Amino acid sequence: MVARESWLTGASGMGELTSAVQTSVGLWEGCLSLADVIGTDMLSRRNMALAGRALALRGEAVFLIRDRLVPAIDWDISTRDGIPRAYRLTIPEAGGGRGTVAAKK
Secondary structure: OHHHHHHHHOOOOOOOOOHHHHHHHHHHHHHHHOOOOOOOOOOOHHHHHHHHHHHHHHOOOOEEEOOOEEEOOEEEEEEEOOEEEEEEEEEEOHHHOEEEEEEEO
16 A cells, blocks of 8 residues: 555655546545535635645645635644644745745644
8 A cells, every 4th residue: 555655756756646646636636625615705616626625635734714714835833742833834925936924822
């Protein structure tokens, strides 16, 4: 199983976009974007599709909650006695740059 996983993830650590992986990613995006979420306006079809893509490729999805949801491309959590104390998110910026947002709980 591990050998198969390393072959699929490729050198970058993300799934090489073979037809099987791309089909799986497309299914995750499509299924989550079709979800009808009641009770909030923040979970739009676009955000649900982004979450589906992140879940298919990484197994997890993290968003920064502001007046809208902003997807994070990388994150780090600091804990004390097993309780999360601080979060550091990397948010993609236009033009390929990355901005970092840090927050303490």
